[in-house]
Amino acid sequence: MITKQLSVFLENETARLCAVADTLAKNHINIRALSLADTAEFGILRLIVDQPEKGREVLANEGIVVRLTNVLALSAQDAPGGALGALRVLAESGINVEYMYAYVAKVSGKAIMIVQVEDMEVAEEILRRHGFDEADFAGFGD
Amino acid sequence: MKYLNSKEECMSYDELRALQSRRLCEQVRRSYERVECFRRRMDEKGLRPGDIRGVEDLHLLPFSYKKDLRDYYPYGLFAVPMKDVVRLHASSGTTGKRIVVGYTRNDLDMWGECVARMMAGLGVTAEDIVQVSFGYGLFTGGFGAHSGAERLGATVIPISSGNTANQIQTMVDFGATVLCCTPSYAMYLGEEAERMGVQDQLRLRIGIFGAEPWSENMRRKIEEKLGLRAYDIYGLSEVLGPGVACECSEQAGMHVWEDHFIAETINPDTGEVLPEGEVGELVFTSLTKEAFPVIRYRTRDICRLIREDCPCGRTHVRMSKPSGRTDDMLIIRGVNVFPSQIEEVLLRVSGNRITPNYQIVLDRVNNTDTFDVNVEMSEAFFSDNVRAIEALERNITEQLRSTLGIGAKVHLVNPKTIVRSEGKARRVVDNRSGKM
Structure with a gap:
């Protein structure tokens, strides 16, 4: 359930976002999910890719500030209330969500939730106990 | 033309040189006896105080540097016992460690005289009300301008810097006729006065501005906004504070008070003295300072010296506005x-x-x-x-x-x-x- 995410620093310029996408494409790294957080001054691009280690390396080689971070990736039903179950479990366990983003897989028809929490191992354990599944990335271009 | 002290301000070049020579020999002798750093540098060059017979030997003397003030912090370069030091000023440690300088009662009198000469020459009298909006404190600006105005018997408003609306209200209510501050602050005061719609109520005639670089263009704008004539004042705390050199009514360069200071311009790379008129690093030697004498102090300011006659009648050499620095300050x-x-x-x-x-x-x-x-x-x-x-x-x-x-x-x-x-x-x- 814990998976590797690439976090990339972006000064607020469109060209830099292109440079990241371009570098990954050239190196045949597939982006499965992404989210862009931005402030007035800068942005953080968060990516789930098929080869995170290689992704980090090729981006760093381009002088891009990048870091591998752990996030939770789990599956949910693509239906009203689909995300609610996992969020409720986390809330009831007193685990704070720092950020999250979600995508729907083409093939499985399931939603994938990427969740950042403070205490990752504890959150993973609790979610497993409540029967939440490992994210199924099938349909994300594999 | 008004002078505070026409004898000193207008003495002939030859008289001035003779006075400088006499004072230089005395200053070198005193510094050699009392300041270890200077004595060591003289000894390294194999020089004795007696080898310096006048201004013509100035170039033989070792340079001194800002770094010395840090190395001998706090009192290592003072030439009098602390009981004779009546004031300290310090700079805020812009390069990491701060520096401190001291003044005897005579030093403070001399400082007041230097600033008062400028003010008197511009027509400031005991009738004037002088608002000193330079910061008071360890910075030399506030007290320097203050002492000059007080020496003339003018009324001083020691308001210090900051609180702009209050500054303008004070100027209006107290009828200030002279303003002393940094040029950028003068500009700001002018804009605020305009915004507050009180420009017509200002009685300012003379502005004395310094402590930062400013241009002719800025001078004109300040003059227009505040309705005064703006003059430049130069100084640095290592040498004295504001008043080492001052503009006269001609607004064409700042007279260095040569009965108290010798100015040289040098090639900053080789240390070689340049003929007057050539652009180089400004170097000062104090002639009368007691507590903190400086000999060939490298200011790092780049300017040129103007020896031509000035229509104001003063014989003292003028320095141009510094055009830059030799370091990265x-x-x-x-x-x-x-x-x-x-x-x-x-x-x-x-x-x-x-x-x-x-x-x-x-x-x-x-x-x-x-x-x-x-x-x-x-x-x-x-x-x-x-x-x-x-x-x-x-x-x-x-x-x-x-x-x-x-x-x-x-x-x-x-x-x-x-x-x-x-x-x-x-x-x-x-x-x-x-x-x-």
Whole structure:
């Protein structure tokens, strides 16, 4: 359930976002999910890719500030209330969500939730106990 | 034409040289006896005080430097016992460690006289009301202007700097006729007076401005906004404070009071003395200072000396406005800033791991300096957490403010985006020239 995410620093310029996408494409790294957080001054691009280690390396080689971070990736039903179950479990366990983003897989028809929490191992354990599944990335271009 | 002291201010060149020679020999002898640093440098050159027979031998003497003030901090360069020191001034430690200078009662009298000569020459009298909006405190500006005005018997308003609306109200209510402050603050006061709609109620006639670079263009704007004639005053605390050199009514260069100071311009690389009129580094020797004498002190200011006759009748040499510095010191909103201070802050913020690449960008908007610091993001600084990065930005901003004493806008930028030339990052981009 814990998976590797690439976090990339972006000064607020469109060209830099292109440079990241371009570098990954050239190196045949597939982006499965992404989210862009931005402030007035800068942005953080968060990516789930098929080869995170290689992704980090090729981006760093381009002088891009990048870091591998752990996030939770789990599956949910693509239906009203689909995300609610996992969020409720986390809330009831007193685990704070720092950020999250979600995508729907083409093939499985399931939603994938990427969740950042403070205490990752504890959150993973609790979610497993409540029967939440490992994210199924099938349909994300594999 | 008005003089405070026409005998000294207008003495012939030959008389002046003779007076300087006599005083120089005395100053060298006293410094040799009492200041270890100077004695050691003389000994290293194999020089005895008796080898200096007059101004013509000045070039033989060793230079002194800002660094000496740090190395001998606090009192190592004083030439009198502390019981004779009646005042200390200090600079805020712009290069890391601060410096301190001392004055005897005679030194303070001489200082007051230097400033009073300027004021008297511009027509300031006991009838005038002088608002001193230079900062009072360890900085020499406030007390320097104050002592000159008091020496003339003028009425002094020792308001110090800051609280602009109150400054303007005071000017209006108390009927100030003379204003002393930094030129950028004068500009700001002018704009605020305009905004408050009280320009017509101002009675200012004379402005004495200094402690930072300013242009002729800015002079005209200040004169227009405040309805006064603006004059430049030069000084540095190591040598005295404001009043070492002052403009006269001609507004064409600042007279160095040569009965108290000798000015030279030198080639900063070789130390060779340049003929008067050539642009070089300004070097001062004090002739009458007791507590903190300086001999051939390197100011790092670049200017030229003008020996031609001045229509004001004073014989003392004039110096042009400094056109730059020989070191990397920046003057931002009147405050001295060294790039090395910014480096120290960044190193500290990174937990002493790395100094990130950075660039200082200066500009002038509405006659006020803007000060931006771009810092290249690196893996050591980066976090996946937006709040952590915002906190980092704030931390850098706050530490810069407490270290430099002025605020900077901090921007985190992509790595390798700061322009490099020959592999070395360009640390300072100064877009202010021509906008003053």
